[in-house]
Amino acid sequence: MVFNAQTMLVIVAASVFGLFVGAIPGLTATMAVALLVPITFYMDATPAIAAIVATSAMAIFAGDIPGTYLNIPGTPASAAYVGESYRLAQKGRARETLGTNLVCSVIGGLFGTLVLVFVSPSLAEMALNFSSFEYFWLALLGLSSSIFIAIGSRVKAFLSLTVGLLLSTVGLDMMSGAPRFTFGVPDLMAGVNFIPVMIGMFALNEIMMFYGSRTEARHVPVMTKDSVFSMAPKHIRTYWRNILRGSSLGTLIGALPGAGADIAAWIAYAMGKSRSKEKEKYGTGHIEGIVDASSANNSGISGAWVPALVFGIPGDTITAIVIGVLYMKGMNPGPTIFMNGGGQVYALFTVFFVANLIMLPIGYLAIRASKVFILTPRKMLMPLILSFCIVGAFAINNSITDIWIMLIIGMVAFVLARNDFPMAPAILGLVLGSTLENSFMSSMLKSNGDMLAFFERPISAALGALVILIWVLPSLIRLFRHWRRPSQSSPENDRKNYRKPRSS
Amino acid sequence: MRDFLLGLAFVIGGGVVIAVARTYPTMPALQFGPSLFPSLIGGGMVIGGLVLALTRVGRLRSAFAGPRSQTTSYDYRSLLISLLPCALIVFYILTSEFLGAPLCMALSMLLLMQVRGAKLWLSLIVSIVIAAAIYLLFSRYLLIPLPEGTLLSQILP
Numbered sequence: 001m002v003f004n005a006q007t008m009l010v011i012v013a014a015s016v017f018g019l020f021v022g023a024i025p026g027l028t029a030t031m032a033v034a035l036l037v038p039i040t041f042y043m044d045a046t047p048a049i050a051a052i053v054a055t056s057a058m059a060i061f062a063g064d065i066p067g068t069y070l071n072i073p074g075t076p077a078s079a080a081y082v083g084e085s086y087r088l089a090q091k092g093r094a095r096e097t098l099g100t101n102l103v104c105s106v107i108g109g110l111f112g113t114l115v116l117v118f119v120s121p122s123l124a125e126m127a128l129n130f131s132s133f134e135y136f137w138l139a140l141l142g143l144s145s146s147i148f149i150a151i152g153s154r155v156k157a158f159l160s161l162t163v164g165l166l167l168s169t170v171g172l173d174m175m176s177g178a179p180r181f182t183f184g185v186p187d188l189m190a191g192v193n194f195i196p197v198m199i200g201m202f203a204l205n206e207i208m209m210f211y212g213s214r215t216e217a218r219h220v221p222v223m224t225k226d227s228v229f230s231m232a233p234k235h236i237r238t239y240w241r242n243i244l245r246g247s248s249l250g251t252l253i254g255a256l257p258g259a260g261a262d263i264a265a266w267i268a269y270a271m272g273k274s275r276s277k278e279k280e281k282y283g284t285g286h287i288e289g290i291v292d293a294s295s296a297n298n299s300g301i302s303g304a305w306v307p308a309l310v311f312g313i314p315g316d317t318i319t320a321i322v323i324g325v326l327y328m329k330g331m332n333p334g335p336t337i338f339m340n341g342g343g344q345v346y347a348l349f350t351v352f353f354v355a356n357l358i359m360l361p362i363g364y365l366a367i368r369a370s371k372v373f374i375l376t377p378r379k380m381l382m383p384l385i386l387s388f389c390i391v392g393a394f395a396i397n398n399s400i401t402d403i404w405i406m407l408i409i410g411m412v413a414f415v416l417a418r419n420d421f422p423m424a425p426a427i428l429g430l431v432l433g434s435t436l437e438n439s440f441m442s443s444m445l446k447s448n449g450d451m452l453a454f455f456e457r458p459i460s461a462a463l464g465a466l467v468i469l470i471w472v473l474p475s476l477i478r479l480f481r482h483w484r485r486p487s488q489s490s491p492e493n494d495r496k497n498y499r500k501p502r503s504s
Numbered sequence: 505m506r507d508f509l510l511g512l513a514f515v516i517g518g519g520v521v522i523a524v525a526r527t528y529p530t531m532p533a534l535q536f537g538p539s540l541f542p543s544l545i546g547g548g549m550v551i552g553g554l555v556l557a558l559t560r561v562g563r564l565r566s567a568f569a570g571p572r573s574q575t576t577s578y579d580y581r582s583l584l585i586s587l588l589p590c591a592l593i594v595f596y597i598l599t600s601e602f603l604g605a606p607l608c609m610a611l612s613m614l615l616l617m618q619v620r621g622a623k624l625w626l627s628l629i630v631s632i633v634i635a636a637a638i639y640l641l642f643s644r645y646l647l648i649p650l651p652e653g654t655l656l657s658q659i660l661p
Contacts, residue, residue, distance in 0.1 A: 204589065
């Protein structure tokens with residue numbers, strides 16, 4: 001069903017399409033899949049699903065290309081590690097970074113597919129056990145991580161987070177229906193869309209920085225030794241644990257309804273940093289920083305199919321569209337899909353393997369061709385990107401309001417970034433803010449305002465304890481160090497310690 | 505100095521958020537409602553802003569106490585040029601319905617290229633070709649209703 005000329009041609013064409021959409025800032029993998037739907041009307045079930053799988057997998061990887069060369073993530077799923085990729089590219093390691101990204105994406109995608117094939121029913125069952133209590137702690141865990149993994153001042157990271165959280169409160173309140181911070185603008189009733197905010201924070205901010213800098217110097221040098229795959233085997237050997245952890249985390253998070261590849265990448269990046277032996281290298285262009293997250297976002301794509309296939313519950317926005325396509329093709333998602341459409345389900349699994357493997361040659365060609373980003377002078381490239389930003393922001397809802405949002409957020413981000421405020425907490429605040437608030441309010445309604453209910457369920461209690469530990473641990477460590485210092489030091493030692501740096 | 509001012513800006517912003525949030529209704533079944541989270545966020549902005557401003561007070565004092573040459577001068581020209589892309593976005597928003605998206609984009613790209621000293625003929629060709637390509641790609645293929653503009657629709661058949 002898969003290994004025929006038509007399906008293979010569809011996979012290649014869809015991969016190229018996904019590559020194109022993913023590499024343009026503002027256009028997402030979800031948008032690419034949505035645009036494919038009318039075309040899938042005219043296809044059989046297997047090529048139709050193949051087109052969607054190949055497009056989404058390729059678009060998620062392609063988002064890394066502008067992120068690496070221009071510090072502008074092509075898709076939200078690349079935003080978590082865009083700083084690392086860009087700094088590596090500044091060191092003349094752009095192709096090496098993208099090559100490692102590609103290999104990790106393929107491994108992550110294949111890992112997610114294996115999980116999809118073998119453990120999908122039990123994994124989906126576990127994800128379904130998550131209630132609002134668990135989601136509250138999961139969201140708080142993500143937000144806490146964003147502060148503690150941020151580079152530089154934690155106060156600034158916290159303030160950046162409040163900006164994102166504030167943006168997430170715009171729109172109609174879920175519980176009461178009261179409009180908040182909408183200022184009478186109907187387009188704001190549905191809330192602030194994530195895409196214009198991301199374009200403003202990363203793309204417009206970068207364009208403003210460029211015009212404020214007065215230099216035309218290329219930020220990304222071209223190195224003749226920089227090869228796509230030559231260093232990938234070494235990185236895989238060194239960081240195989242990170243790849244495995246990122247892939248499993250991505251699959252698990254992808255399988256949670258509502259949490260997609262972007263959240264998977266953020267959490268994997270945070271987890272990778274917290275477990276790393278070289279934490280100080282994070283943020284300076286460290287390959288370990290991209291390994292976890294780039295495996296996680298592609299495995300998250302496969303993971304999101306688990307609840308979609310087994311229970312008909314979308315894991316992310318892409319699978320929400322996919323479910324519609326599956327119904328259209330007569331493959332009703334749910335437990336019966338394995339009995340009624342067995343052959344087609346196994347064809348779907350095969351498609352996942354093929355689509356992920358085909359990423360290697362097409363991705364390789366894309367990386368080789370992406371040199372255009374550095375060969376094109378930035379004075380010609382930046383105006384072009386500004387046009388894409390305007391059109392990309394408008395394209396989400398066909399609304400001018402989204403262009404205003406992009407503009408305002410871009411200006412705020414410019415001021416904050418110039419003063420060393422990290423942008424990552426703000427983005428995560430916007431992504432997880434509504435989940436945090438809605439799950440908190442639902443939980444409080446369920447428990448009649450009893451806060452102890454947040455610790456009554458086992459998974460919820462474990463997640464809650466983890467969050468508390470994250471907040472308390474740095475203070476405990478500081479206290480412990482403070483407690484140990486007086487006993488170890490003496491006035492004589494103190495004098496020596498003071499003089500030592502001066503004499504050297 | 506800038507951190508101090510930004511800290512104060514967050515304090516004021518947080519205060520405004522809390523004041524606005526107080527106007528939201530509470531839910532009858534609970535002690536709180538839609539105002540809870542904005543109030544918490546506003547509170548966080550006030551506290552974080554205060555911490556940021558207060559930690560910079562010492563440096564601010566030494567900056568004022570020291571010789572005037574130590575205070576950093578700010579490059580206002582660069583700041584103004586960095587605002588040019590924002591001004592062009594406003595230009596697009598306000599004029600695209602009349603001029604049309606392709607013309608607005610072409611003019612914006614041309615101006616931005618010229619500001620950074622690109623060759624005029626090259627900027628002209630690139631901006632026209634790219635604007636036309638983006639318009640055709642998005643409006644014809646991706647079916648996004650970019651404004652054609654009353655000016656172009658009158659000229660074109």
